[in-house]
Amino acid sequence: MKTLAKALTERRFQKGWVVRQLAFEAKIDPALVSKFEKGVRRPTEENLKALALALDLPFDALRKLWLVDKIYQLLEDEKDAVEILALVESRLEYLSSHKALQMQGLSAGIQEKLKQIDTLKEEWLSKKPLAGTQLRKLQEYFMLAYTFESNRIEGNTLTLQETHLVVNEGITIGGKSMREHLEAINHAEAVAYLEQLVSDQMDYGPRVLMELHYLILKGIDRDNAGRYRSVPVRISGSAHEPPQPYLLDKLMEEYFIHYDAQKKILHPVILAAEMHERLVSIHPFIDGNGRTSRLVMNLILLKHGLTIANLKGDLDSRLAYYKALEAVQVDNNPEVFYHLVADTVIDSLRHHLELV
Numbered sequence: 001m002k003t004l005a006k007a008l009t010e011r012r013f014q015k016g017w018v019v020r021q022l023a024f025e026a027k028i029d030p031a032l033v034s035k036f037e038k039g040v041r042r043p044t045e046e047n048l049k050a051l052a053l054a055l056d057l058p059f060d061a062l063r064k065l066w067l068v069d070k071i072y073q074l075l076e077d078e079k080d081a082v083e084i085l086a087l088v089e090s091r092l093e094y095l096s097s098h099k100a101l102q103m104q105g106l107s108a109g110i111q112e113k114l115k116q117i118d119t120l121k122e123e124w125l126s127k128k129p130l131a132g133t134q135l136r137k138l139q140e141y142f143m144l145a146y147t148f149e150s151n152r153i154e155g156n157t158l159t160l161q162e163t164h165l166v167v168n169e170g171i172t173i174g175g176k177s178m179r180e181h182l183e184a185i186n187h188a189e190a191v192a193y194l195e196q197l198v199s200d201q202m203d204y205g206p207r208v209l210m211e212l213h214y215l216i217l218k219g220i221d222r223d224n225a226g227r228y229r230s231v232p233v234r235i236s237g238s239a240h241e242p243p244q245p246y247l248l249d250k251l252m253e254e255y256f257i258h259y260d261a262q263k264k265i266l267h268p269v270i271l272a273a274e275m276h277e278r279l280v281s282i283h284p285f286i287d288g289n290g291r292t293s294r295l296v297m298n299l300i301l302l303k304h305g306l307t308i309a310n311l312k313g314d315l316d317s318r319l320a321y322y323k324a325l326e327a328v329q330v331d332n333n334p335e336v337f338y339h340l341v342a343d344t345v346i347d348s349l350r351h352h353l354e355l356v
């Protein structure tokens with residue numbers, strides 16, 4: 001990476017100047033300019049403005065390098081430098097999301113919960129990195145609970161214990177269908193894929209969506225796994241009617257444009273909730289929309305240093321989930337769904353913190 005010293009020297013060479021010439025043009029002592037170029041002294045902001053002017057360089061770009069040098073010098077001897085930077089990053093994220101929230105006029109209740117989430121997240125990040133075995137055990141524990149609950153929403157009848165036997169021990173359960181076994185295995189694989197995406201710093205996009213859906217329906221519905229539907233669908237028991245298939249390409253394009261435009265502005269929890277709700281409302285697949293959308297929500301949460309939000313599959317929770325979705329679709333009121341997701345994120349962070 002380029003340092004300020006290097007940028008100044010390179011530009012002076014391009015101009016064909018000696019140090020004295022640059023010092024003359026910038027009205028700075030030549031000995032000082034020489035120290036700036038050797039990186040043994042940092043210019044003041046005023047020096048920097050004069051240098052940018054003399055060298056025809058954009059001041060903002062030079063100032064960025066100057067700030068990087070400053071932060072680097074501050075942290076270079078710290079053994080936990082990377083961790084400290086991650087904490088600063090999360091505070092800065094909070095700052096920008098907080099500004100965005102105020103612009104959006106979210107209710108005070110939601111803002112309060114988001115603040116609570118940011119505090120819990122800082123606490124969670126301060127516990128990292130976790131030791132290898134501890135991390136693996138935590139991941140296994142939450143992956144299992146998440147697979148169990150998400151499949152339970154969809155109607156899978158495997159218990160938590162049975163899900164464990166199928167996924168971790170490769171044991172089949174008497175009386176349960178092949179499909180139910182595959183749903184458990186596929187979902188566990190999709191969660192492992194989420195973790196891989198996060199560690200590879202892959203962003204959410206059309207390809208990732210298709211891959212997640214493919215993993216969910218793999219071996220169950222070969223024709224439709226990883227493909228948008230070509231027929232109309234209804235969501236049973238819901239007043240919301242998903243769009244006709246010929247509109248899907250355009251709607252999905254807009255969906256990803258929305259993601260790209262909002263990903264740096266919205267608070268990650270609101271972004272995750274929105275991308276979840278918009279996807280299930282478009283309902284682009286013939287089956288597996290709910291499971292895929294919950295995976296998308298969790299990908300966004302994990303990418304932002306949060307933990308898996310596990311929406312529960314018991315009857316009451318399921319009804320609350322459907323009602324919250326319906327409130328967005330029918331009454332254009334996302335508040336209830338934001339509360340539901342924020343509450344689930346808070347529970348998850350608390351649960352993770354209890355276990356470390």
Ligand SMILES: Nc1ncnc2c1ncn2[C@@H]1O[C@H](COP(=O)(O)OP(=O)(O)OP(=O)(O)O)[C@@H](O)[C@H]1O
Pocket residue numbers: 150151153154155235237238239240280281285286287288289290291292293322323325326329
């Ligand atoms: N108004 C609504 N009421 C109920 N569900 C809705 C509504 N709008 C969207 N959905 C979503 O549709 C999902 C069901 O769609 P689909 O059967 O394609 O998904 P699935 O993954 O197979 O099942 P599930 O989502 O139940 O796990 C629900 O889980 C929910 O996420």
